[in-house]
Amino acid sequence: LPGTPVIYYGDEIGMGDNFYLGDRNGVRTPMQWTSGRNAGFSEANPHKLYLPVITDPEYHYETVNVEAQHANPQSMLWWMRRLIALRKRHTAFGRGRIEFLQPDNPKVLAFLREYQEERILVVANLSRFSQYVELDLARLNGHVPVEIFGQNEFPAIGEKPYLLTLAPHTFFWFSLQPPSAGALGAAAPALPRLEVAGAWEAVLDEERRPKLNPILSGYIRTRRWFGGKGRKVAAVRIQDAVPLSLADFTAYLLQVRVDYTEGAADVYQVPLAFAGNAQSDSLLRQHPGAVIAMLRVVETAGAREGVLFDALADPTFCTALLQCFGRRRFLHGEKGSAAPFITRAFRQLQAGAEADPAPVLVRGEQSNSTVIYGNRFVLKFFRRLQEGVSPELEIGRYLTQRGFANSPPLAGAIEYHMDGGTYTLAMLQGYVANEGDAWKYTLDELDRYFERALALPEAKSDPALGSLHLLKLAQQAPTPLAQDLIGPYLESARVLGERSAGLHLTLAAETDNPDIRPEPLSTL
Numbered sequence: 001l002p003g004t005p006v007i008y009y010g011d012e013i014g015m016g017d018n019f020y021l022g023d024r025n026g027v028r029t030p031m032q033w034t035s036g037r038n039a040g041f042s043e044a045n046p047h048k049l050y051l052p053v054i055t056d057p058e059y060h061y062e063t064v065n066v067e068a069q070h071a072n073p074q075s076m077l078w079w080m081r082r083l084i085a086l087r088k089r090h091t092a093f094g095r096g097r098i099e100f101l102q103p104d105n106p107k108v109l110a111f112l113r114e115y116q117e118e119r120i121l122v123v124a125n126l127s128r129f130s131q132y133v134e135l136d137l138a139r140l141n142g143h144v145p146v147e148i149f150g151q152n153e154f155p156a157i158g159e160k161p162y163l164l165t166l167a168p169h170t171f172f173w174f175s176l177q178p179p180s181a182g183a184l185g186a187a188a189p190a191l192p193r194l195e196v197a198g199a200w201e202a203v204l205d206e207e208r209r210p211k212l213n214p215i216l217s218g219y220i221r222t223r224r225w226f227g228g229k230g231r232k233v234a235a236v237r238i239q240d241a242v243p244l245s246l247a248d249f250t251a252y253l254l255q256v257r258v259d260y261t262e263g264a265a266d267v268y269q270v271p272l273a274f275a276g277n278a279q280s281d282s283l284l285r286q287h288p289g290a291v292i293a294m295l296r297v298v299e300t301a302g303a304r305e306g307v308l309f310d311a312l313a314d315p316t317f318c319t320a321l322l323q324c325f326g327r328r329r330f331l332h333g334e335k336g337s338a339a340p341f342i343t344r345a346f347r348q349l350q351a352g353a354e355a356d357p358a359p360v361l362v363r364g365e366q367s368n369s370t371v372i373y374g375n376r377f378v379l380k381f382f383r384r385l386q387e388g389v390s391p392e393l394e395i396g397r398y399l400t401q402r403g404f405a406n407s408p409p410l411a412g413a414i415e416y417h418m419d420g421g422t423y424t425l426a427m428l429q430g431y432v433a434n435e436g437d438a439w440k441y442t443l444d445e446l447d448r449y450f451e452r453a454l455a456l457p458e459a460k461s462d463p464a465l466g467s468l469h470l471l472k473l474a475q476q477a478p479t480p481l482a483q484d485l486i487g488p489y490l491e492s493a494r495v496l497g498e499r500s501a502g503l504h505l506t507l508a509a510e511t512d513n514p515d516i517r518p519e520p521l522s523t524l
Contacts, residue, residue: 012080013069016059021051029054032061039065073451086148090175092118101135108133108166119176121145125166134161142179147172192218194308195296200274203295203308204241204252212293213237216256219292220268225367225383232261239267240418242333246320249273251311253331253338253425255385255416267385269425273314276306287313312381318359318371321379325412325428326350336418338425345400345409349376349430372431377411380427385416390424395507398516404506406499408432438496445489452485 009027010016017026029051034040039053039061046053053061069075087093096115103110107127113120119140125131137143137157145154154174164172192215196202203212217236220226235258242253251273259265274295275283283291290313297304311317323329324340331338357374369381382390396410408429416423435441468476478490510516 007080012077013064013066014059014076015064016054016056018052018054018056025051032065034065034067035062040067071455073448073455078451078455082149086173090118090120090148091115092120096120101137103133103135105131105133107131110135117178119143120148121174121176122171123164123166123174124171125169128168130165130167132163132165134163137162140176143176144179145174146177148175149173191291191294191307193294193296195298197298200295200297200306200308201250201252204238204272209238215293216254216270217258220256220258220270223383225369226268227367227384228258228260228266231263233258234261235259240333240335241272242331242336242338242416244271244317244320244324244331246316246323249314249316249320251314251317251320253333253416255333255336255418255423267423269381269383269385271311271317271381272308273311273317274306274308275314276304280305280307280309283307283309283313312361312369312371315359318361318373318379319356321371321381321414321426322356322359322373322377322428324414333418336416338414338416340412340414342412342428343397343400343410345430346411346428349409349411375431375433378408378429378431380429382424382426385423385425387421387423389415389422390427393424393427394515396427396429398510398513399503399506402506402509404503406502438492441492442489445486445492449485449489452487456485 010029010031013032015032018029019026021029030039030041030049030053032039032041032054037043038046038049041053042049054064055061066077069077072078092113092115096113096118099112099114101110101112107125108131109122109124109126110133111122113122121137123133123135138159140157141159142156144156146152147154156179157176166172194203194211194215196208202208213236216238217233220236221229221233237257237259239255239257242255244251244253251271254270254272256268256270257265258268272292274297276297280291284307287309290310292308292310295306295308297306324331325342325346328340328342330340357376360372362370362372368383371379371381373379380392390413393410393413396407399407400410408431411428411430413427414425416425478486483490507516508518510518
């Protein structure tokens with residue numbers, strides 16, 4: 001039973017019992033250490049053993065034994081070792097008080113273990129069929145379940161019953177992490193409030209901006225994409241507001257200038273929109289980090305409450321951004337204008353599409369924001385704006401023109417022009433189906449390498465390597481031991497090397513464009 005400390009003799013390798021022996025002798029057969037004589041338990045004549053070794057075809061000692069499983073990092077023995085290590089790491093399993101939950105599904109066992117500040121949720125499917133369960137965890141509203149084995153975060157617990165689905169005879173161990181200080185419950189009351197008359201856009205009027213600017217300052221400084229956290233902010237002001245309309249929806253691309261007490265100023269891009277009534281409630285629940293301020297709009301017919309928010313949280317705004325490319329819409333602000341352009345790849349990627357694909361905002365971004373449109377487009381929305389063409393846009397346009405097949409094709413971009421300067425606001429590329437990047441894949445493969453290395457006999461090493469220099473080793477074929485330990489990653493590394501070499505050869509082929517043309521190396 002998951003969560004209990006009892007492991008019976010032989011359970012760590014799934015040894016099986018000889019229930020024909022009767023009484024408790026069924027679990028007292030010799031321990032299966034190896035595939036040798038008497039399962040490595042004894043060198044005596046097999047007939048002299050007090051109880052016989054197990055020879056059942058499913059649990060035969062020649063296949064189910066410690067020696068074989070120790071050499072296989074994916075075996076039950078290694079899984080049990082990791083299970084015990086995890087259990088020791090969490091004191092609540094052994095010393096915490098236990099509270100059994102009472103879900104409607106009797107085939108699912110669920111209980112909480114709590115010790116001091118640590119909370120563990122255990123959910124086990126006792127059935128041989130898939131099951132779902134709804135758990136009443138309202139008192140833990142805001143806590144985030146983190147699956148202990150993989151450290152993957154599950155959706156946060158809310159006031160409604162928490163829904164889980166389980167495969168046959170499977171279980172979850174969750175570490176319940178308390179809500180952070182920026183969670184909805186803590187952030188909502190602290191939101192600043194504004195009031196305007198007429199339309200919500202009046203908040204951007206010149207005379208009202210002195211009230212909006214400090215609110216934007218507080219919002220920007222809490223964002224992950226704000227790069228001036230180590231500098232002291234002197235002033236924040238809206239530099240330009242570029243409207244973007246779609247049907248009855250209007251948003252503004254704000255260029256916000258951040259001045260510091262020392263050093264050059266930065267310009268950040270914040271898409272601003274207004275949501276009222278039910279939509280504001282949905283934003284506060286699902287995207288609390290996107291809400292900038294509460295706004296009360298006083299109209300002739302009465303007043304309505306709503307919120308100012310980062311428009312990227314609204315699919316309507318993301319769809320409007322994509323339509324800017326297809327319709328070649330020029331956007332005019334107070335001091336400058338934004339102009340989209342497309343490449344031949346845009347038409348190729350859009351060919352055969354029935355409608356605009358549904359946008360999905362990627363969470364966990366660092367310096368910029370990303371929107372994925374189905375399996376066709378990826379939009380990179382730049383947050384910190386720098387004068388001049390973005391190097392990423394410049395390289396992407398060149399590689400697309402050259403027909404380099406191993407990079408995402410550039411479909412288009414939106415550039416902002418003001419006072420003779422150019423800024424890249426967004427870049428649209430073709431979507432590349434993937435399961436992650438090479439860095440994450442390498443880290444996962446490194447974990448598997450350590451598991452395989454731990455399964456080797458301690459004295460085993462590779463004398464062929466010796467003390468050769470790394471560059472000399474790179475010229476040699478991998479040794480048999482390296483093939484066993486590194487396995488399929490060697491082929492992945494080879495392909496990655498070929499792709500990188502192809503990229504550099506493509507870049508080096510340019511001779512006419514001075515911005516791309518390779519520069520000769522001098523003595524300096």
